[in-house]
Amino acid sequence: MDQDTFREQAHRAIEQIISYHSKLKTNELSVLPAVQPDYLRSLIPVSPPEKGQNPSEIQDDVESKIIPGLTHWQHPHFMAFFPANFSFPGLLGDMYSTAFTCAAFNWLCSPAVTELETIVMDWVAEMIGLDEAFRSTHSDGTTGTGGGVIQGSASEAVLTVMVAARERYLNSLVPEGADEDERWEIRGAAYGKLCVVISSEAHSCTEKAAMVLGIRVVKVAVDPDTLAISPLALKEKVKELKAKGWHPFFTTNTYGTTSTCAVDPFEEIEEALAEFPEVWKHVDAAYAGSFLVLPEFKPDAQKWKGYDSFDFNMHKALLVPFDCSCLFIRERKWLINALSLTPSYLRNPASESGRVIDYRDWQLPLGRRFRSLKIWFVVRTYGVEGLQRHMRRTLECGEYFSSLVRDRPDLFVVTVQERFGLTVIRVKPEEGGDVALGDRLTKEVARRVNEERNFFVTAAVSKGREIIRVVSGSENATKESMKVLFEDLVAKVGEVRKEITA
Amino acid sequence: MDQDTFREQAHRAIEQIISYHSKLKTNELSVLPAVQPDYLRSLIPVSPPEKGQNPSEIQDDVESKIIPGLTHWQHPHFMAFFPANFSFPGLLGDMYSTAFTCAAFNWLCSPAVTELETIVMDWVAEMIGLDEAFRSTHSDGTTGTGGGVIQGSASEAVLTVMVAARERYLNSLVPEGADEDERWEIRGAAYGKLCVVISSEAHSCTEKAAMVLGIRVVKVAVDPDTLAISPLALKEKVKELKAKGWHPFFTTNTYGTTSTCAVDPFEEIEEALAEFPEVWKHVDAAYAGSFLVLPEFKPDAQKWKGYDSFDFNMHKALLVPFDCSCLFIRERKWLINALSLTPSYLRNPASESGRVIDYRDWQLPLGRRFRSLKIWFVVRTYGVEGLQRHMRRTLECGEYFSSLVRDRPDLFVVTVQERFGLTVIRVKPEEGGDVALGDRLTKEVARRVNEERNFFVTAAVSKGREIIRVVSGSENATKESMKVLFEDLVAKVGEVRKEITA
Structure with missing residues (x-):
């Protein structure tokens, strides 16, 4: 690939990347993909091409075949596991790393x-106060x-x-x-x-x-x-x-x-x-x-x-x-x-x-x-203050979500002290329901949330009981998203309680 | 970093990357850096910045502080170890990978x-004929x-x-x-x-x-x-x-x-x-x-x-x-x-x-x-044919270099059969010199080549004897570079033989 082709393709890649991240922010893409196992096999030839292809074809395929099969970890509705954050300065650092x-x-x-x-x-040791x-x-x-x-x-x-x-x-x-x-x-x-x-x-x-x-x-x-x-x-x-x-x-x-x-x-x-x-x-x-x-x-x-x-x-x-x-x-x-x-x-x-x-x-x-380049780009672009602001937002989103669920003790139990932006909840059965019913309700609510693909939360087991973990830590995280998830959970608890009873 | 800043910085990064690779091709940069251990410490603050910095400052620093401290693996004069090849399509694939x-x-x-x-x-299994x-x-x-x-x-x-x-x-x-x-x-x-x-x-x-x-x-x-x-x-x-x-x-x-x-x-x-x-x-x-x-x-x-x-x-x-x-x-x-x-x-x-x-x-x-993206971009952009052409060039550069040294049996011994573009040589002592002298000459010639920073070769030991390994496998590899290295080796053998004698 000559320089001019590379420049052209790289500019196009940058536009695609910008557009991808902006679609996440505006929720134009669902956080979870709609694909079934093996979705990609029929979309891609079984053998490698003999002759070189035009790079724009590959870029088109990224749009039409890859993005629809992604779970969007940078989506404001990604609240599963722990975040794995992207940032533009991090990508810049990484580009040089690959170039070198x-x-x-x-x-x-x-x-x-x-x-x-x-x-x-x-720097990092200093920033986080290590001995x-x-x-x-x-x-x-x-x-x-x-x-x-x-x-x-x-x-x-x-x-x-x-x-x-x-x-x-x-x-x-x-x-x-x-x-x-x-x-x-x-x-x-x-x-x-x-x-x-x-x-x-x-x-x-x-x-x-x-x-x-x-x-x-x-x-x-x-x-x-x-x-x-x-x-x-x-x-x-x-x-x-x-x-x-x-x-x-x-x-x-x-x-x-x-x-x-x-x-x-x-x-x-x-x-x-x-x-x-x-x-x-x-x-x-x-x-x-x-x-x-x-x-x-x-x-x-x-x-x-x-x-x-x-x-x-x-x-x-x-x-x-x-x-x-x-x-x-x-x-x-x-x-x-x-x-x-x-x-x-x-x-x-x-x-x-x-x-x-x-x-x-x-x-x-x-x-x-050369991974230190991406740290260098991120820490310098944000400064310690900027990184603090970001972590503060993660905390605040968590605190906000947990205040919402704590305000509905009729529907939710917060099972452990909220920490580091993470809230762990169980669905409460209606009066008279036991913990086993709570398990079934909790598991089913989580399943329905994820099945709808509008939010991604983690269903897990802690102390032998079903739980739902919620944490929102990307740069795109907002209190608004936490509110929408909360409302969604409230609605689903209503549905599920009706369908599943002791 | 907002989208517009990212676009601007990314475009600048792409120009820097293009210019870096073109300087390697034209040998404007020496393959080995001129720095001494700890060169970077005095150039970078000991603590992370409190406030965010303008990304262009970081990009300037890449130019003035990082590139001068790189060993350029993509340089046509990099003939040490084995290659670790970069390619533009590979970088494109990697950009999407980081973006996602x-x-x-x-x-x-x-x-x-x-x-x-x-x-x-x-695809890869098929391409290389695996069972x-x-x-x-x-x-x-x-x-x-x-x-x-x-x-x-x-x-x-x-x-x-x-x-x-x-x-x-x-x-x-x-x-x-x-x-x-x-x-x-x-x-x-x-x-x-x-x-x-x-x-x-x-x-x-x-x-x-x-x-x-x-x-x-x-x-x-x-x-x-x-x-x-x-x-x-x-x-x-x-x-x-x-x-x-x-x-x-x-x-x-x-x-x-x-x-x-x-x-x-x-x-x-x-x-x-x-x-x-x-x-x-x-x-x-x-x-x-x-x-x-x-x-x-x-x-x-x-x-x-x-x-x-x-x-x-x-x-x-x-x-x-x-x-x-x-x-x-x-x-x-x-x-x-x-x-x-x-x-x-x-x-x-x-x-x-x-x-x-x-x-x-x-x-x-x-x-x-998401590492498969870079394979996908590389294999599709080059096609199997393009990858074959590239490997053929590596072979031909090796064969050419080895024909040059074999033509000077008075100066060099090719110690093993050339394979896969790699040539392994020893410097021959003048008549009457023993293997120990050959070792000293070989080691010293390699040391001088690398010390000059115009080529990077590997000095190693095989079967208990000093050897010089030469292999040129980047996309920038050329027969011309092999010729220049050969002439350089000939000149250095002359010098070293004069200075080091039995």
Whole structure:
């Protein structure tokens, strides 16, 4: 494709993108698509074209075949899961990143890629009030032993630190001077007894990381009111496991759980686990971490200053388009010890001097994209103030929605304290109805909402009961949309109560 | 950022991108940057801005602070590692992908993301001649039990299939009816004795995957001439390991090794390992897989039709910008068995019906980007013919360069058969010089080339000896550039031979 064709097509793409986002804002597109499984197969040839096609044909197909099959995460009526926010500045940053395509696995392979990442990750650490220990460069200019690295997702981040934690633990069992065979013997004997301890409310990514590593997960019950992990129960579980010959070596604690945005008591956990320094403590703040930019939440970050690692997704609430998970680690050496491997073709004087960071040793894959550019564009365009304004809107939309449902205690139960813009509700059965009926009503209301495709909410289970989760966090979120959803829910509860009775 | 500002900034970004690529073509920028470690720190504030900034300032900074710190992988003089190709159609595809930002972890979260991936991965399988078993939908329209999935990198791909292989193996040891404790007992006892067998020339990503999983790697020597693994040696090693109580369960064999583009004898390996069906056989064709679009290479793909998995990076030679690694698997159930985990908030009728693919169960992370769009744009814009033309150019540049060095046997030794556009050379010492002198000369010549920043080549070690790897695969690659590099090498060999003597 020559420059002129590219310019023309790129301009057209930009118009399509602008028009797409404006249609979302004005609700010209339903948040959920009307397609059935396999809708696309009949629309696209089964084989690749032999001859090159005119790019405008492909752009037409984006309009007619792809957009109708999208679930619109940027739609103001998208209130499911957690947001995955797009922003125009994020797209600009990403365009340069693709334009500069490189597989920047070490410093020399593109110094700017490494250095911008180090700098903006320190910006992010500052912005969300992380302890100095998590920064590559301290605020007084001295070099730290920790630092941040951009990962693709919270799943990748927790897997990465779990490997670091496992190696720290297993290697501590190997006596100095042991030879390679002895080393594998000792590690091997312990591996099958490794275990990870989390609360039953921790996100599935920790469980998946443990599955990937072939390690058993042990779950600790949560406080039935707060849905936060009990530090005492955690401590007792670790003790009990050790007594039985297991090796608990890792725990994930959560700042804003997925089901209900519960917050684990980090300081109490640290105290409870003080006698088990071998247990790596990881903070999963995937969604709620973005709220730390707000002054009222920022002090929370001090609560995990004794933790080993912390991760949150700027690609959820903080307007950096997917993928951009920000992992911070207290001691980079644990990552490097676990993940460094330098074959001859990756040797180079800069890396060998130890003066540069090679982020390939801070992550699972070798190659990496230039993801810090999108953070740089977003943070500079919005400024910290702009990001705060955005997070404030998310909170306010949530508060507004929850005030609406709380005003109708005849129809809804708000099951847990609203936090971080998330409201969790159940539909109340008419007098005399039991919880099982409440479950049926709740599930059916959620099903009907989603079936209509005008709103997308999450139907889930918490504490064994059906719930509906509502959170609206895109830049397009408005109180008006919350109001419309509320009215829709009220109407549907009416319908469903009539049809489904005890 | 409002629409008009976005339009204006996006247009400016497009002009900057066009101008950047045209400066690379005309060699106005040196392939390697002139910066020293930490160059960027003094150019960027230590803290994030409080107030939002004008996006044009950021764009100015891209020009003045970022581009000077880039290693230009798209430069015609970039001849190091393997290419990581950019293309304009790839950027267009990626722009839409970011614009449609979603975390499409299951079908419902954006049907188009899942369905386009299934279809284009079948296109890719067809294009490179993979066996039907690796397709989601066979060419007769029936549904297959295998299929393709886009991963971020070959590292991620090999890690993913190694987990599938490990689970297949470990679970085969657990008798039916065993309870959870027995299951962990049996798995635990075996885990420490698991091992992966590869050749000493396999890419480090397999070793890293094994490190991540805490599994030992055993290396088998290669044939000293071809640098391919010896099937007999592999078989003997597996036997020997089993006799010693180890559990060899995985091997990576390579189509185009990183150091020298050697090709392992797949059919002979399959035969040699026939008595060990528990050993998962993975093909790493990260770079050379792209050549399978050419008719003379396409039949090669039949050689691994008995393998369990195959991976190659369209983001290397095949013009899809990083990241885009295409993993194909013979039996998807092994991935799903190893990686599936469905918490309540991910339940939905489409997934529960089994009628849709949920790619989160085919990969390590939960969220995923819409990467098939960039494949779709690239394959349709170039057509198969255009992609073939591009790969042919890479081959021809390589053949041309290698004819030049072969014409100067007084200066250079071509150490292995040229393949897939890669030439591997050593500098010859003057008469009477030994291999150690050859090593010093080779290393020094490579160092000087890179130090001048006009070309970027890889200095590496193969068979214990210093080598220089040269491969030019970007769209901007030209025979003229190969000629200039050749002349430069000739001149530098002259200099270095004068300065360094036995």
